[in-house]
Amino acid sequence: MRPIRLGMVGGGNDAFIGGVHRIAARIDGRFQLVAGALSSTPEKAQASGAALGLDPARTYDDFKAMAIREARLKDGIEAVAIVTPNHVHYAAAREFLKRGIHVICDKPLTSTMADARKLVKAAEESDALFVLTHNYTGYPLMRQARQMVAEGRLGKIRVVQVEYAQDWLSKADDSKQAAWRTDPERSGIGGSTGDIGTHAFNLASFVTGLTLESLSADLQAFVSGRALDDNAHVMMRFAGGARGMLWCSQVAPGNENGLRLRVFGEKAGLEWAQENPNQLWFSELGQPKQLLTRGGAGSTSDAARVTRIPGGHPEGYLEGFATIYREAAEAIEAHRDGHKVADDVIYPTVQDGLKGMQFVDACVRSSKRDGAWVTLA
Amino acid sequence: MRPIRLGMVGGGNDAFIGGVHRIAARIDGRFQLVAGALSSTPEKAQASGAALGLDPARTYDDFKAMAIREARLKDGIEAVAIVTPNHVHYAAAREFLKRGIHVICDKPLTSTMADARKLVKAAEESDALFVLTHNYTGYPLMRQARQMVAEGRLGKIRVVQVEYAQDWLSKADDSKQAAWRTDPERSGIGGSTGDIGTHAFNLASFVTGLTLESLSADLQAFVSGRALDDNAHVMMRFAGGARGMLWCSQVAPGNENGLRLRVFGEKAGLEWAQENPNQLWFSELGQPKQLLTRGGAGSTSDAARVTRIPGGHPEGYLEGFATIYREAAEAIEAHRDGHKVADDVIYPTVQDGLKGMQFVDACVRSSKRDGAWVTLA
Amino acid sequence: MRPIRLGMVGGGNDAFIGGVHRIAARIDGRFQLVAGALSSTPEKAQASGAALGLDPARTYDDFKAMAIREARLKDGIEAVAIVTPNHVHYAAAREFLKRGIHVICDKPLTSTMADARKLVKAAEESDALFVLTHNYTGYPLMRQARQMVAEGRLGKIRVVQVEYAQDWLSKADDSKQAAWRTDPERSGIGGSTGDIGTHAFNLASFVTGLTLESLSADLQAFVSGRALDDNAHVMMRFAGGARGMLWCSQVAPGNENGLRLRVFGEKAGLEWAQENPNQLWFSELGQPKQLLTRGGAGSTSDAARVTRIPGGHPEGYLEGFATIYREAAEAIEAHRDGHKVADDVIYPTVQDGLKGMQFVDACVRSSKRDGAWVTLA
Amino acid sequence: MRPIRLGMVGGGNDAFIGGVHRIAARIDGRFQLVAGALSSTPEKAQASGAALGLDPARTYDDFKAMAIREARLKDGIEAVAIVTPNHVHYAAAREFLKRGIHVICDKPLTSTMADARKLVKAAEESDALFVLTHNYTGYPLMRQARQMVAEGRLGKIRVVQVEYAQDWLSKADDSKQAAWRTDPERSGIGGSTGDIGTHAFNLASFVTGLTLESLSADLQAFVSGRALDDNAHVMMRFAGGARGMLWCSQVAPGNENGLRLRVFGEKAGLEWAQENPNQLWFSELGQPKQLLTRGGAGSTSDAARVTRIPGGHPEGYLEGFATIYREAAEAIEAHRDGHKVADDVIYPTVQDGLKGMQFVDACVRSSKRDGAWVTLA
The missing domain is CATH 3.40.50.720 (NAD(P)-binding Rossmann-like Domain)
Structure with missing residues (x-):
């Protein structure tokens, strides 16, 4: 090949x-x-x-x-x-x-x-094809979490807690990386919401399969003179009755790249943190907490499909990112050969990108209206 | 004596x-x-x-x-x-x-x-005297966190993240413990907000010294037939510009008694979790994260005052609770002797209790008004 | 009463x-x-x-x-x-x-x-009665670990890894606490082996029920002028074929009171650390790791018997110590009433104390003979 | 290029x-x-x-x-x-x-x-050139640990604790991977000592810079019929007076790829575990413990040199392995150009490989002589 x-x-x-x-x-x-x-x-x-x-x-x-x-x-x-x-x-x-x-x-x-x-x-x-690199969906345990939710192992989802905290913009910063991310001309209307909030929103949606119906947001720009939000508090209401909170921040000292997702259903809960992505907590009501590992006991088929090396040999950010490329390759090769891509190939699409933009737009609209609940549109 | x-x-x-x-x-x-x-x-x-x-x-x-x-x-x-x-x-x-x-x-x-x-x-x-047993303020490291904030080691506070998650009311439960906590006649208008949300709010206020000005809340009763909230999402605005989020839940599988507090200032951040109360993370911008321990290096005077045994010998929930009693004893003995109680004796008062009630009241009012920002009164 | x-x-x-x-x-x-x-x-x-x-x-x-x-x-x-x-x-x-x-x-x-x-x-x-305060046997999860081993949930034990690391004697220290512990006249022939090694040995024996047959030890006094060992490396052979290692040290910077026990059998393994004593890892071969908590799902009867408060409300060192006193009270009251004490009352005895002394003695003898395997006597 | x-x-x-x-x-x-x-x-x-x-x-x-x-x-x-x-x-x-x-x-x-x-x-x-893929030396934080020791930040090294625990050979296993590793004809005289003990020994030597002078070993084959050791306990004496313990096991349920290294000197200690390789604990006597991160505050030049992405974006096993290849590339390109390779390029050599073989050989010799101290030769 x-x-x-x-x-x-x-x-x-x-x-x-x-x-x-x-x-x-x-x-x-x-x-x-x-x-x-x-x-x-x-x-x-x-x-x-x-x-x-x-x-x-x-x-x-x-x-x-x-x-x-x-x-x-x-x-x-x-x-x-x-x-x-x-x-x-x-x-x-x-x-x-x-x-x-x-x-x-x-x-x-x-x-x-x-x-x-x-x-x-x-x-x-x-x-x-159009593939959007929401790379965190490439982590094997996020595939596993998605599959576990889809298979009903958590029961009906009630609560979603997702956050993405960093500290690198805690002070005014004119490095190249910081400059464009805090410039509306180049970034758009979302600061932390656009740069990392979209990741958090995308990952929560990816794992739970829930559709966000409305949100209430309170956005702040804590660093003096900053034109875009550097911290955002968001309450969420999903179709079907689940509720959630999303926090994204680039001014939280002690956080390097703290993307964390927790999902709670009627029967069980899940917890995951990006900085140690090879572990996933699974807690069934009335049962001991289980620490699932990438490649370890309890791995699901969707996780195994995108796992390269055995449990205990940590895969990291680059492998998760590479999985998006690998899925893109699957789709491109199928396209090249005129085949339908296999059902288990998953990658973020332009529609996911649009939803992320709608999320940022809704956050800004809600915050301007003092946290009024707004729908995504 | x-x-x-x-x-x-x-x-x-x-x-x-x-x-x-x-x-x-x-x-x-x-x-x-x-x-x-x-x-x-x-x-x-x-x-x-x-x-x-x-x-x-x-x-x-x-x-x-x-x-x-x-x-x-x-x-x-x-x-x-x-x-x-x-x-x-x-x-x-x-x-x-x-x-x-x-x-x-x-x-x-x-x-x-x-x-x-x-x-x-x-x-x-x-x-x-009237002493309210917000026992989590008795943990030595919460005294230390409070002192560190007061001494300016975090700089001006920007963001407060506090949560209190449990799972024991995930299903309908008619045990004695559950029954009165879900009964408005005996508990009042707050369910999880009253039972544990008040602890979370009190602890955040205790450590940061901030005054909550207004909040926006979204309360849920996920268990069918339940009269009081069993999950609550709250956004907070403090005097002086700090913002926060509070989550309390009794329907979050995998959480036994998950009270967690994170405070982020211009210069540094703190993180603490009740289930392992002898550790406190302190992160100064641009410095390695420090794991402060009860009784260990970096202990402050306020923590040392209420510490009974050396670092590495864990104190627990009962010792934290006992500290409220010990402080009460200090105050009662001073009262008995007609002395003024020493300045460093700290215990929650009836005013703290009133604030907690106002917090619950505001959560319920805001939630009924679809998350409108309401002031505490 | x-x-x-x-x-x-x-x-x-x-x-x-x-x-x-x-x-x-x-x-x-x-x-x-x-x-x-x-x-x-x-x-x-x-x-x-x-x-x-x-x-x-x-x-x-x-x-x-x-x-x-x-x-x-x-x-x-x-x-x-x-x-x-x-x-x-x-x-x-x-x-x-x-x-x-x-x-x-x-x-x-x-x-x-x-x-x-x-x-x-x-x-x-x-x-x-004679009760020896090997207090670490009072932790509920150590009772639970003992019961799980006794019930065969780990299968035949193969490997025991136990350690007790501190750092407070890393430098010459003439505080009262340090002085007698480094003085052969008052402490005996064992330094770290006597002060903390005996705890580690006792706890490993308590949980596994294994009898130590022989050991090979390498003892050091790293601090110049110190008369007693401040670090010890010990290999162990138990009756029935299990093997183990024990490390105790008072010169290991970063360790406050690091008593840790790991036991591995044919079917499963256990891991526990004293500084967060409310958690016990249980790993069955081929199954996800479970994090058992004091008072949580999977608690055994022996643990429940000595548990005071619900899971998530941490008990600490003082409660574990108090359990030895409570067990002593049970025994003393039975003695007072002329009854036989209940079978599930457990406390360390003078024989356990003798075994600890034999352990120290064997460590010193072996180390003097360049690590020759010696039996306990 | x-x-x-x-x-x-x-x-x-x-x-x-x-x-x-x-x-x-x-x-x-x-x-x-x-x-x-x-x-x-x-x-x-x-x-x-x-x-x-x-x-x-x-x-x-x-x-x-x-x-x-x-x-x-x-x-x-x-x-x-x-x-x-x-x-x-x-x-x-x-x-x-x-x-x-x-x-x-x-x-x-x-x-x-x-x-x-x-x-x-x-x-x-x-x-x-001959490059041996002791890949764990490629982790940025192992480079950092080595540099910190070399710069004297731990003071004179006293104690080395290293272990490598797995569980995949807990039962008799005739998979291809297991078969050759338990066959003396293909693996040599060391089982766990050769397969993973050599990694542990190499990493400890790499980080501390210490020369192992002699060791005392107790090797076991717990699984019935197995021809090679599947668990080994080793005490070590290094030139200059440092002492250590090494444990390697392939029969320790709950361990996937548990390579852990702890080094304690007169002034400070280090702790690291392979399964979350982006964190390194550094504990100076009398100071709070620091959690150093790959790419975070406190990174050293040797770590930065082999770091690909920012802190909080975890690098894993494959990146550590790739660093050996990158260093090989540096050396090969220098060789191609007739240049001397830069001083900071580090890779394991045939001499390191010989030392690993001597380590296994010494373990087997010592164990056969009931744990007598033997020198590496």
């Missing part, structure tokens, strides 16, 4: 998430990076491409030019990873989608609702 | 919290139980008194009779512990307060706001 | 373990301290007695005088707690045992093997 | 460790797998090669034929990964080393001491 030819937009030398995507694409050997518009600055684009060993002829400083030329090449890219700041997602994705090149795009989907809706349309009109 | 003569109202043979109060009163040897109205059922009152070795002549089945007679005895009780269901607190406390007998009362303060205000008045008009 | 009249030898104002014994005796209300020879220094003995509210007429500065006089009093003590340094245990215990006063004695049993054998003889010749 | 051309010996379709090596080689994009003798069974060799997309002309069923042919190819492999059972390591490595092809070899070094010595000689006589 030859690797899928991959291009990349964004992800030049000093970017964080671009490097993550490249490792994720390599881990299972299903992709080969062959082209890139790694920066819109020509010198930087060339230098970044050279550092990655790309053919200079396939090193671009303009994503549209890349889309046009690669689409014409006999061995042009089959898929592109878009890892730019949010405001570029739509414009870049459109160019590739309309030329039949599959898109693997970082989250959140876009920087504006208008762009989000246009991107949905572009994806729907294209024969190419 | 002779022990303080103590009576008890409630706490008959099959009660939980009465036994806890008795152990707490014994641990430091500062009280001696000499009288009781342990039940309003005469046979049970006698049997319970006998089991505790009480003088039959001082075993009552009526708290008013007990108050009247003990107040006249030369060696009558100096203090009384009230450990009945909530709806009896006011009536019982009044009888002792007006006769100059100090009251140590379980929480929440009363079952109704009206009773709460009357009890405040009764306490203010009495020369006797 | 009237409390048992208790005296105390040792435990004056600045002692640690004396205060622990007093709280332990109070927690369940089964004892009343009425006499003491709290110090051999007359002034200190009086001051310490006064601080505890003892009758000056029953405050002694000589344990023999106390034994003689109390034995004659109509309301003399029925039991005595001996909490002196080790080298006084035998001489003190003898005086009470021979006058029919029950002895509750701190560990290790004595400072020399010769004294240990004499004390065994004195206890055997006396009608009075 | 073009990737290094890599071949592989062993690692056919149903092997575990071969797949790990391939992912590790891919993660940083420094190698490209282009040839393999993946099995000695021709059909399986072809099928395995095809599954990996290898050129059929470079898919061999004989490692010697592969070495001969690849050495002659213009674009032949520059390095080979040897991932066979132990008894093949020497014969395979020799063929590549003598043709100047770099060897990356799984541990333990060989199955016999005789082979180990011959392999050392072969490596010394070759210009090619």
Whole structure:
């Protein structure tokens, strides 16, 4: 099986998430990076491409030019990873989608609702696939949690507690990473809600299968002069009666990347924390708590499918991310062969991206209306 | 130093919290139980008194009779512990307060706001002391956390996350313990909010020193037929700009007595969980996380004052509870001697109890108004 | 039921373990301290007695005088707690045992093997009881672990890993607590082996029910000038084929009171750590790990018998210690009434104390012979 | 920079460790797998090669034929990964080393001491590099621990506690993975000591920099009929006076891959556990314990050098393994360019492999002599 030819937009030398995507694409050997518009600055684009060993002829400083030329090449890219700041997602994705090149795009989907809706349309009109890298859904134990909920092992879900806490924006920070995330022009209207709240919301939805009907939010920008929220408190009401809370923060000292999910049903509860992703607590009412491990006793089929190494040998963030790429590869190869992709292949779609945008939009609308309950739309 | 003569109202043979109060009163040897109205059922009152070795002549089945007679005895009780269901607190406390007998009362303060205000008045008009057993404030590391916040080690507080999760009411339950806690007549208008939410609110207030200005609440009764909330989601706004979330639940499988507090300031954060109360995480921005231990390096004076044994020798729930009794003893002995009690003696007061009632009242009001922000009053 | 009249030898104002014994005796209300020879220094003995509210007429500065006089009093003590340094245990215990006063004695049993054998003889010749406070056997979950092993839930035991690590003697220290523990005259031939190794050995024996047949030890005194071991490595062979390792250390920075026990059988394993004693890991081969909690699902009858409060309300060191006192009370009351004590009452005996002394003796003998395997004798 | 051309010996379709090596080689994009003798069974060799997309002309069923042919190819492999059972390591490595092809070899070094010595000689006589995949030394926090010890932050080391516990061989097991590991012909004289004890010993040596002078061992084969040890207890004496204990077991229910290291010095202690490798406890005497995180505050330069993603984004087993490959790449590229490799590049060498073999040999010799202290030779 030859690797899928991959291009990349964004992800030049000093970017964080671009490097993550490249490792994720390599881990299972299903992709080969062959082209890139790694920066819109020509010198930087060339230098970044050279550092990655790309053919200079396939090193671009303009994503549209890349889309046009690669689409014409006999061995042009089959898929592109878009890892730019949010405001570029739509414009870049459109160019590739309309030329039949599959898109693997970082989250959140876009920087504006208008762009989000246009991107949905572009994806729907294209024969190419659109994969959103809500990478935390790639952790085997999150697949397992989802399956356990779906199989009814928790009973009807009552309460969802999800949080994503960091501390790296506790002070005013003008690093490159911080700058665009706190700039409405490039990030959109959500600060912590967009950058990490969308992950939390997506993961809770993924595991529980619940549809969020309405929310009440209280957003804050604690750091003086910051234009976007850096902390958010959200109450949630799901279809069917479940309720939840979501907290996201980038000003919580002592938290590096504290994504934590707890789900409680009539019969049992689940607890998981991203920083030690190889453990999942499962508590049935009236029974001792069980510590399930990735690859250990009690593993479910959905977890086993995306597990690479035995229990006790920790998989981490990069493997979870790589699972999104692996699932994308499954789908792209099925597409290439004209087959239907297998039912157990799971990846976040443009619709998930739209829901994330609606979540951010609802948080901001609710908070402006002093926490009034608003529906997602 | 002779022990303080103590009576008890409630706490008959099959009660939980009465036994806890008795152990707490014994641990430091500062009280001696000499009288009781342990039940309003005469046979049970006698049997319970006998089991505790009480003088039959001082075993009552009526708290008013007990108050009247003990107040006249030369060696009558100096203090009384009230450990009945909530709806009896006011009536019982009044009888002792007006006769100059100090009251140590379980929480929440009363079952109704009206009773709460009357009890405040009764306490203010009495020369006797009123001590509310918000026992979690007795843990040495909660004293330490409070001191660290007060000393500015966290900087200005931004975010408070507090939760109290249990699972014992996940199903309909007609045990004695469950029955009164889910009965508005005996508990008041708050279910989980009253029984455990008040603890969470009190502890957050105790540690941060912040005043809650308003809250937005979403209360649920998940168990079919239940008259009171068994799960509550609350967003909080404190004077000075800090924000918080409070979750209390009695339907969260896998949680035994999960009271957890996290406080984040401009400079540092704290995390603590009641089930392993001898550890406190302290995280300064840009510094490694520290695991502070009760009695270990970094102990503060307020913690050391209420610590009985060295680090690594765990103190538990009963010692924390006993600290409230010890502080009460300090105050009662000072009162006996006509001295002012030392500044570092801390115990929850009738005003703290009123605030807890206001918290429950506000939760219920807000929830009925679909989560509108309401002030405490 | 009237409390048992208790005296105390040792435990004056600045002692640690004396205060622990007093709280332990109070927690369940089964004892009343009425006499003491709290110090051999007359002034200190009086001051310490006064601080505890003892009758000056029953405050002694000589344990023999106390034994003689109390034995004659109509309301003399029925039991005595001996909490002196080790080298006084035998001489003190003898005086009470021979006058029919029950002895509750701190560990290790004595400072020399010769004294240990004499004390065994004195206890055997006396009608009075002898209780050794290997307090860690009082933790409910250690009772539970013992029962689970006895019921065969682990299968045949293969491996025992036990350790007791502290750091408080990492440097030369001439505090009172440190001074006698590092002095062969007062402690005996074992340093860390005697002070904490005996606890580790006792607990491993208690839980597994295994008999230690031989050991190979490597003892060190890392702190310059120290006369007794402050770190010990021991390999163990038990009757029936199980093997084990024991590590005790008082020079391991980061360890406060790190007593940890792990037991592995053919079918399952157990893990427990003293610093969070309300949790016990139980791992059956091929099954998810279970986190058993004190008072939680899966509690056994032996644990429930000595549990005071519900799961999630942590019991600690003092409650575990108090359980030894409670068991002693059960035995003393049965003795008082001429009944046989109930089968489920468990407390460490003089024979357990002798085994601890033999353990220390064997460690020292083996280490002197360069780790040769030696039998306990 | 073009990737290094890599071949592989062993690692056919149903092997575990071969797949790990391939992912590790891919993660940083420094190698490209282009040839393999993946099995000695021709059909399986072809099928395995095809599954990996290898050129059929470079898919061999004989490692010697592969070495001969690849050495002659213009674009032949520059390095080979040897991932066979132990008894093949020497014969395979020799063929590549003598043709100047770099060897990356799984541990333990060989199955016999005789082979180990011959392999050392072969490596010394070759210009090619020999890298042994003691992968746990690739974890960033193990690099950090090593640096902290080397910088004197623990003071003089006194005590080393290391263990490696698993449970997968608790019962007789004839799976392929189990079969060769319990067969002296293929594994050598060490069972758990060879398979995992060597890792524990290597890691302890790596972090502390201490030289093991002698050991006393007690080895067991608990599973009936097993020819090699499945549990081992070892006491250690290091040059300079430090002492240690090592436990390795494959019959400890509840342990998946429990490699744990604790090091205690005069000034501070360290604790680390492989299953959550992104955390390292650092405890200075008299200071609060610190929880250091990979990529977090307090990271050292040696850790930062091999860290790929920010703190809180867990790296796992595969990334640690990949670091060995990355270091090998650094060394191979320096060799290719005729440069000296940078000082901070660290990988386990053939000498480390020899020491591991000596460790196993000493364990077996000591155990046969009833735990006599033996030196490594």
